[in-house]
Amino acid sequence: MAKILKLKVWRGGRDGAFETYELPRQDSQTILDAVTYVQRRIDPTLSYRFACRVGMCGSCAMTVNGKARWTCRTTVSSVIEEDLLEVAPLCNLPVIKDLVCDMTHFFEKWDETGIPDTNLAFNLTWHDWINLKNLILVSRAITATAIARENSCGAHYRADFPNEAVAERSEYVSVISRDGRFDLARHPVHFTRVRPGESLIKNAAA
Ligand code: FES
Incomplete structure (x- = not known):
């Protein structure tokens, strides 16, 4: 396993660009660990979201090497390709900044789901x-x-x-x-x- 991880991270809005960071590679390191390392140790202006860190809330979802993933549940070793790891915001939502998307439309759609309040059966x-x-x-x-x-x-x-x-x-x-x-x-x-x-x-x- 290489000692250095090269992480390409999307910076800016939808018209932004990738920036590459180098950070220590560790056993069992998750994508969220790697992004957090960049934000805490290299560039505190990097914006991203997470909450539970245990794969329950979904707030850490990002596009990793072209695929949407929960980054707190995804280890670097399981997705890295030819020493390349590319992390971008979710592709189907407007980008606010870096890895943070505007969830307004998502929550509007979410509000349209559910069960009619005419049914009082326990559900x-x-x-x-x-x-x-x-x-x-x-x-x-x-x-x-x-x-x-x-x-x-x-x-x-x-x-x-x-x-x-x-x-x-x-x-x-x-x-x-x-x-x-x-x-x-x-x-x-x-x-x-x-x-x-x-x-x-x-x-x-x-
Ligand atoms: S931080 Fe909650 S699912 Fe990843």
Whole structure:
């Protein structure tokens, strides 16, 4: 196995072009691992999507060597051809940037599926459909609030806003889903029982 992986990644919109990156090749490396390495170590402006990393949500889907694949489930070794690995956005959706597609049309079509609400019989597929739709709505709401943050704190690190949040001026972001859009608002955190640096455990803050 070669020690270096040459990864061609689509950059820009639909009229963009491939750029080639070289990164370490590893055992059991997935395509998503490789794309993540490029974004974390080589070019933080690379845009792509993923969520579960365990092959459940489908958000990591990209075109790999010409074929649509879930990149968190696809190992480099299973698809590499003559040392070439080419990763592009899905080909049947408009490209927003790099490996990220506009999913609006997909979700519109998705809304047209399902089971008529005139049938009240217990239907597992219908329940799954509602659960999945709501899970994705909640995921999008969480993502919207994370994007609204303008500082880094704890596990939430943003390269574009590296300054740490000031605990005394902590704020939280609320989100309301309304007519297909998210309304966000910032609110100060009112510390009632424990202030930053304090603890309810005796002597623990010392
Ligand atoms: S990240 Fe969820 S299926 Fe790949």
